[in-house]
Amino acid sequence: MRNCRRTIRRPFWIISTLILLAAASALTGRTGPGQSDSNGPFGCTIVMAARNGLVLAGNNEDRNHTETIVQFLPASDEYYGRVIFGYDDAPIQGGMNDQGLFIDGNALAPTGYRSDPDKPVFRFNVIMAVLSTCATCEDAETFFRQSNFPALNRARFPIADSTGASIVVEWGNGALQIVKSDTWYQIATNFVMSEVKDRDYPGWRYRAADEMLSEADHLSIDLVRDVLERTHQEGRSLTVYSNIYDLKNGLIYTYNLRNFDQVIVMDLADELQKGRQRIELATLFNVHSSNLFHR
Numbered sequence: 682m683r684n685c686r687r688t689i690r691r692p693f694w695i696i697s698t699l700i701l702l703a704a705a706s707a708l709t710g711r712t713g714p715g716q717s718d719s720n721g722p723f724g725c726t727i728v729m730a731a732r733n734g735l736v737l738a739g740n741n742e743d744r745n746h747t748e749t750i751v752q753f754l755p756a757s758d759e760y761y762g763r764v765i766f767g768y769d770d771a772p773i774q775g776g777m778n779d780q781g782l783f784i785d786g787n788a789l790a791p792t793g794y795r796s797d798p799d800k801p802v803f804r805f806n807v808i809m810a811v812l813s814t815c816a817t818c819e820d821a822e823t824f825f826r827q828s829n830f831p832a833l834n835r836a837r838f839p840i841a842d843s844t845g846a847s848i849v850v851e852w853g854n855g856a857l858q859i860v861k862s863d864t865w866y867q868i869a870t871n872f873v874m875s876e877v878k879d880r881d882y883p884g885w886r887y888r889a890a891d892e893m894l895s896e897a898d899h900l901s902i903d904l905v906r907d908v909l910e911r912t913h914q915e916g917r918s919l920t921v922y923s924n925i926y927d928l929k930n931g932l933i934y935t936y937n938l939r940n941f942d943q944v945i946v947m948d949l950a951d952e953l954q955k956g957r958q959r960i961e962l963a964t965l966f967n968v969h970s971s972n973l974f975h976r
Contacts, residue, residue: 731845781843794834
């Protein structure tokens with residue numbers, strides 16, 4: 682088993698006390714549901730799939746806060762290059778790195794997480810660490826097994842890589858769980874999968890996505906977009922942006938404010954060559970943008 686690229690010895694450039702608190706609040710305390718969901722007042726639907734030569738990961742980001750941003754951070758000697766999406770007050774919500782690794786997060790009700798006294802406590806941002814240092818799901822699993830992660834008390838972390846592998850890291854049944862799928866896709870919403878019995882999945886968003894994917898005979902960008910469109914939320918926990926990541930080709934398809942008829946397509950390698958960037962997401966959807974496409 683290969684290790685992550687570098688051991689985390691010092692804080693990342695983005696980490697300060699204020700930003701850590703804001704990021705934790707956004708990930709674990711997103712506002713109430715736009716449509717009633719049995720798994721509580723949370724949002725965000727994540728789909729990871731590999732079929733017919735494609736490897737895709739899609740996410741709906743749900744929160745009643747529309748000041749969204751995207752950041753491009755070029756590679757260094759220690760860290761992989763990466764794109765990160767989030768908010769002005771909580772900039773690290775999910776993304777992809779230049780190795781084709783994707784990670785995002787689902788908020789949860791308290792899981793009863795308990796630390797292992799024989800392991801150190803990881804005190805930095807989990808999503809940033811994984812994107813910066815891991816290239817595969819195997820790397821990420823090693824990373825999560827090495828330390829205590831208090832974030833698992835209120836969140837779970839879906840991860841996919843360019844080989845088509847996917848996992849969800851969560852705390853369930855009193856232990857760290859690495860959840861894998863027995864089919865070509867994996868869905869993550871806001872419940873602890875390892876505690877589900879008899880495939881009785883709670884939440885309309887999970888069931889809707891599962892129905893669409895189970896009936897599909899091939900994978901495509903359009904399929905994942907349609908799943909995200911069907912599972913988007915309105916109201917107090919509205920979907921503020923959606924992404925589809927092509928993990929083999931390093932492309933990001935981004936939709937803003939539940940408008941699935943317009944998409945921005947970004948090439949991660951091209952964007953990283955421009956240096957460090959921090960962009961307000963709404964500005965990318967100017968009608969004059971050459972990257973704006975309509976269905």
